[in-house]
Amino acid sequence: MRNLKNNIRFxxxxxxxxxxxxxxxxxxxxxxxASSKSGGAWITPRYMDEVYAFMSGGxxxxxxxxxxxxxxxxxxxxxxxxxxxxxxxxxxxxxGLLMTSQGFLPWDDSHxxxxxLTNGMQDGRWLFINANNTPxxxxxxxxxxxxxxxIEIPNSAGNHGSPYITENSDYVFAATRFSVPIPxxxxxxxxxSKGEFNGTITMVKLDKDGHMxxxxxxxxxxxxxxxSGCGKAVSKDWCFFTSYNTEQAWKMMEAEASQNDKDxxxxxxxxVAQGCISKAKTVPGVHYRNYHPENQPAISEKRTTVKMxxxxxxxxxxxYLPTPKSPHGVDVSPDGELIVGSGKLSAQIAVHSFxxxxxxxxxxxxxxxxxxxxxxxxxxxxxxxxxxxxxxxxGKDYLCLGPLHxxxxxxxxxxxxxxxxxxxxVWDRKTLDVIEGLQTWYNIGHLSVVGGxxxxxxxxxxxxxxxQAKDRMLPVGPELHHLVQLYDISGDKGVFLNEFPTIGxxxxxxxxxAELLAKKSKKFYNLKDNKxxxxxxxxxxxxVERKGKxxxxxxxxxLTHFKPDKIEVKKGDTVYFHVTNLTQxxxxxxxxxxxxxxFPNLLxxxxxTKSAMWxxxxxxxxxxxxxxxxxxxxxxxxxxxxxxx
Amino acid sequence: MKKISKLSIIIIFAFLLSVSCKxxxxxxGPVESVELGEAIDDAKVEKGAATFKxxxxxxxxxxxKHVGPVLKDVTTRRKPEWIMNMILNPEEMIAKxxxxxxxxxxxxxxxxxxxxxxxxxARDILELFRKVDEGKExxxxxxxxxxTPKPPExxxxxxxxxx
Ligand SMILES: [Cu+2]
Numbered sequence: 001m002r003n004l005k006n007n008i009r010f011x012x013x014x015x016x017x018x019x020x021x022x023x024x025x026x027x028x029x030x031x032x033x034a035s036s037k038s039g040g041a042w043i044t045p046r047y048m049d050e051v052y053a054f055m056s057g058g059x060x061x062x063x064x065x066x067x068x069x070x071x072x073x074x075x076x077x078x079x080x081x082x083x084x085x086x087x088x089x090x091x092x093x094x095x096g097l098l099m100t101s102q103g104f105l106p107w108d109d110s111h112x113x114x115x116x117l118t119n120g121m122q123d124g125r126w127l128f129i130n131a132n133n134t135p136x137x138x139x140x141x142x143x144x145x146x147x148x149x150x151i152e153i154p155n156s157a158g159n160h161g162s163p164y165i166t167e168n169s170d171y172v173f174a175a176t177r178f179s180v181p182i183p184x185x186x187x188x189x190x191x192x193s194k195g196e197f198n199g200t201i202t203m204v205k206l207d208k209d210g211h212m213x214x215x216x217x218x219x220x221x222x223x224x225x226x227x228s229g230c231g232k233a234v235s236k237d238w239c240f241f242t243s244y245n246t247e248q249a250w251k252m253m254e255a256e257a258s259q260n261d262k263d264x265x266x267x268x269x270x271x272v273a274q275g276c277i278s279k280a281k282t283v284p285g286v287h288y289r290n291y292h293p294e295n296q297p298a299i300s301e302k303r304t305t306v307k308m309x310x311x312x313x314x315x316x317x318x319x320y321l322p323t324p325k326s327p328h329g330v331d332v333s334p335d336g337e338l339i340v341g342s343g344k345l346s347a348q349i350a351v352h353s354f355x356x357x358x359x360x361x362x363x364x365x366x367x368x369x370x371x372x373x374x375x376x377x378x379x380x381x382x383x384x385x386x387x388x389x390x391x392x393x394x395g396k397d398y399l400c401l402g403p404l405h406x407x408x409x410x411x412x413x414x415x416x417x418x419x420x421x422x423x424x425x426v427w428d429r430k431t432l433d434v435i436e437g438l439q440t441w442y443n444i445g446h447l448s449v450v451g452g453x454x455x456x457x458x459x460x461x462x463x464x465x466x467x468q469a470k471d472r473m474l475p476v477g478p479e480l481h482h483l484v485q486l487y488d489i490s491g492d493k494g495v496f497l498n499e500f501p502t503i504g505x506x507x508x509x510x511x512x513x514a515e516l517l518a519k520k521s522k523k524f525y526n527l528k529d530n531k532x533x534x535x536x537x538x539x540x541x542x543x544v545e546r547k548g549k550x551x552x553x554x555x556x557x558x559l560t561h562f563k564p565d566k567i568e569v570k571k572g573d574t575v576y577f578h579v580t581n582l583t584q585x586x587x588x589x590x591x592x593x594x595x596x597x598x599f600p601n602l603l604x605x606x607x608x609t610k611s612a613m614w615x616x617x618x619x620x621x622x623x624x625x626x627x628x629x630x631x632x633x634x635x636x637x638x639x640x641x642x643x644x645x
Numbered sequence: 646m647k648k649i650s651k652l653s654i655i656i657i658f659a660f661l662l663s664v665s666c667k668x669x670x671x672x673x674g675p676v677e678s679v680e681l682g683e684a685i686d687d688a689k690v691e692k693g694a695a696t697f698k699x700x701x702x703x704x705x706x707x708x709x710k711h712v713g714p715v716l717k718d719v720t721t722r723r724k725p726e727w728i729m730n731m732i733l734n735p736e737e738m739i740a741k742x743x744x745x746x747x748x749x750x751x752x753x754x755x756x757x758x759x760x761x762x763x764x765x766x767a768r769d770i771l772e773l774f775r776k777v778d779e780g781k782e783x784x785x786x787x788x789x790x791x792x793t794p795k796p797p798e799x800x801x802x803x804x805x806x807x808x
Pocket of ligand 1: 560590628
């Protein structure tokens, strides 16, 4: 006990020390980084973290979960990429989740995790995340922490502005990052500049069980659409999408697409668009919707059409708000009134006002021009103000270069990540006055406050998601890790607490208080509810069945043996192993591997059934064994399969 | 004065009684007391044997040592509540109950695990154990619980090896 106390005291000191070192090293000064109300990032063994952080895995295609404030990695949830650790994407149950119009895809690039909402608050039901490369949205169930559904978005390319969600989880959205010919056809690439390409905004409807279907695609001018954020409270019927390359360049975009000093935020009234569904045309749009029912093989459904309408044919649904310059994030304040555009090539953060937007759309004089029938509103007509650099103290610039993304806390403050100046700018939502800058290391991309996109943020912590953070961790060859930096924002000044490397490249993260999720996390699959068509619910049913050249081995696993005792097949057979774990205990998974298998480890949770296919190509006797250390007799958990000529 | 001391004696006595009444050796789990009938309830025994066959034979036989210990005479070794708690809550039992802890050491450190049966089903199995321990001739369906099931007919056994 005394030891523990000492430990806590020691770590507290350590953090104060580190924090003060950090602030002085970063030249920020002024900060009273000397105390941390949360008691620091050190978690006494056995005590659990306060917050779940869901991080996108970027080019790993997955989601990882870290505990906050400790930063410990708790789990990787496989989503858009196969995962040898537990057989995801290889086993017969989850293969179907990765089916697309382009066939089975073993990989994608995942960007933005978004938690489901009820009345603008996190409800702990689901986490959504987009696949950027081959456009899709996945739904992860937060009882099981497993991917349960993936829907493909047709007529899109680079699903980046996705999957932002409405206040009551009516819709998740998708916007094309890259404009392309819609429908796809063979035309000169140069015709991009002649407006022959298009973008789409896709409304993906959620039913009460979270099932996804495409309600409508709205065809919009051929810009590149980047990120989005949905309204809340007063602005709950709206979602906002940033755009860049309003120059419509098709090559050398870093120069040619960065000419205009303002691009646009696309303001989208989804309630109005919903009213246009009946007017929309049915057009080709092959896409898959894959669903993984509890403890059963995934079901892949192919759909061939979608409803589509041009923005100009649904008046009142789309407006453009000029915003400096190539804005990346667009984020709406908790009260729904401020729409913050972070212009990544500018030194300003432009803040639009929702009430001014409401006035402007009814005022002919506020319209600057139209693009393909979409009204462009005058900058001043919707502007609330700009967060500018500010001389806070003599000789110290609080400068935000390359603002990317903004979230909000529970104390009236906004936090903007500044990619070029390597800091987080903290500013007052009312006055737009800068309060302080928090130094990051380095190349900060997105940031995340606990509940930072809700109507009542939890606050307390902000994390910065940094890119290629060299010189902070031991070097391990040319490939760099990415880094997360954690700050306690419960006091007057932000205090640096902790930093830790991540899996893949976390583009964005959302954080939820542990109390929302920890209690309802499932512990095992109930055998009584196991409806898997190949389940073997008792040991006496373990058996081997032949159907022509196909053999089905119904295998049971319990501590610490498999049944049947032996499996005998013929050369040339295709063997399906269907393994059911008969245990009904929280911590008793079993694994399954067989010599020469092309599938990796099958990790079978208690009460779960998983299947994998094996080709009996060579005559002989081959072992299969449990890959998950399950007991002192785990090494004995092994049988043989015999392949006869 | 006298009255008060009498009362306090009664209270103290009642308290001592209640303490000594607290059962020992009932293990840890959902079951605090079990009512046993005078006679054995054969309907329960039959249901218990069916559940035992499905859920327990992976690790137990009745009169023969298998993965877990021999279960014959378990009702004389243990209290009925202890048996049911062991069936329903093995993880905690093995971790905390001194008798169960010792069993773990005697069984190659093999852990008994929960099989997902209900309290009623556990009660049926207890009745099966009582029947076994009655010492009378056992019906066939109970004797069969000791048999090792034949390895299943496999998909393609070489004909020469088929018996
Ligand atoms: Cu095992």
